[in-house]
Amino acid sequence: MINDSTNTISWKSYYELCKPKVVLLIIFTAVVGMFLAVPGMVPWQPLVFGTIGIGLAASSAAAINHYLDQKFDAKMARTKGRPLPHGDLNGTQVLGFAFTIGAIAMLVLIFLVNELTAFLTFLSLIGYAVIYTVYLKHATPQNIVIGGAAGAAPPVLGWSAVTSTIDPHALLLFLIIFIWTPPHFWALAVARREEYAKADIPMLPVTHGAEFTRLHIVFYTVLLILVSLLPYLTGMSGMLYLVSAIGLGFGFLYYAVLLKKTADDIIAMKAFKYSILYLMLLFAALLIDHYL
Numbered sequence: 001m002i003n004d005s006t007n008t009i010s011w012k013s014y015y016e017l018c019k020p021k022v023v024l025l026i027i028f029t030a031v032v033g034m035f036l037a038v039p040g041m042v043p044w045q046p047l048v049f050g051t052i053g054i055g056l057a058a059s060s061a062a063a064i065n066h067y068l069d070q071k072f073d074a075k076m077a078r079t080k081g082r083p084l085p086h087g088d089l090n091g092t093q094v095l096g097f098a099f100t101i102g103a104i105a106m107l108v109l110i111f112l113v114n115e116l117t118a119f120l121t122f123l124s125l126i127g128y129a130v131i132y133t134v135y136l137k138h139a140t141p142q143n144i145v146i147g148g149a150a151g152a153a154p155p156v157l158g159w160s161a162v163t164s165t166i167d168p169h170a171l172l173l174f175l176i177i178f179i180w181t182p183p184h185f186w187a188l189a190v191a192r193r194e195e196y197a198k199a200d201i202p203m204l205p206v207t208h209g210a211e212f213t214r215l216h217i218v219f220y221t222v223l224l225i226l227v228s229l230l231p232y233l234t235g236m237s238g239m240l241y242l243v244s245a246i247g248l249g250f251g252f253l254y255y256a257v258l259l260k261k262t263a264d265d266i267i268a269m270k271a272f273k274y275s276i277l278y279l280m281l282l283f284a285a286l287l288i289d290h291y292l
């Protein structure tokens, strides 16, 4: 007889392996890339199959990250309840799941979208799941600056799913997420610096201190505001986007400066949460502006 409660735990665990909230935002940025790629409605095939392929590939990368990071995850309060360190799933189950959904993602992208998108998505998957997780994360405090390229790729993937090209406008969207990633992550890392130190992971607040990191959050936030103006300055987006980008950007800067002044970890977590809202609303503004 099937044990219902075990079954529920296991489905929940597989779901958790996918880092669902992160992947949802990744999918959203990819879908915005698709919509911006063409003047009218996006053809349904790249929209549906591109979304499935990119979403499954990002989930596969997240599951591989759970597998490869399990020993480190076990050492940190934030991550020790994850399916592997908590013992809800074993390594074979996690790798089996990751490779299955990763293979489905690749087949969908190769045969139902296009080869360029499949290739770029594969690069992003390897970039996050292997290059960032195995090497960069443990090698340098610039880990997330470099590794951020994988998480910044989805708008380019979405765009190429529709046009089979790497468009310069898509690269602007890449640049926005690339510059957004350090203040997004460092806000959390500042608040969790003792855990990262305990797990011996050389995040910037561990190697260079919290004060230095807070200063870098302000620096990257200013850079982000400037970079976020590029879609308007290049004629890709209009006034609604410009006003949104400036308003949202100054909201981010408010938290960054407040964090620098107060050195308060509660403010750091507020800045981290705001960073997620910022990216979601900025991409929503790009989308709405496109159809005005």
Ligand code: HEM
Residues within 6 Å of the ligand: 021, 022, 025, 026, 029, 078, 132, 144, 147, 148, 149, 151, 152, 177, 181, 184, 185, 188, 276, 279
């Ligand atoms: C190398 C790049 C990145 C790093 C190092 C990073 C790091 C993190 C970390 C450590 C968390 C906390 C997760 C947790 O508490 O379990 C987080 C949460 C989150 N990240 Fe990122 N992130 C990166 C890129 C991205 C990208 C590209 C997106 C979306 C486009 C994103 C969206 C989110 C969201 C939505 C959450 C909240 C998840 C939740 O509440 O469960 N991140 N990020």
Ligand SMILES: CC(C)=CCC/C(C)=C/CC/C(C)=C/COP(=O)(O)OP(=O)(O)O
Residues within 6 Å of the ligand: 019, 022, 026, 054, 057, 058, 059, 061, 062, 065, 069, 079, 121, 122, 124, 125, 128, 137, 150, 151, 153, 154
């Ligand atoms: C194919 C494709 C589009 C791939 C996208 C890659 C992807 C899922 C990027 C998200 C980045 C992320 C959640 C980093 C968390 O860092 P961490 O692993 O150091 O955080 P943790 O301590 O919470 O595990």
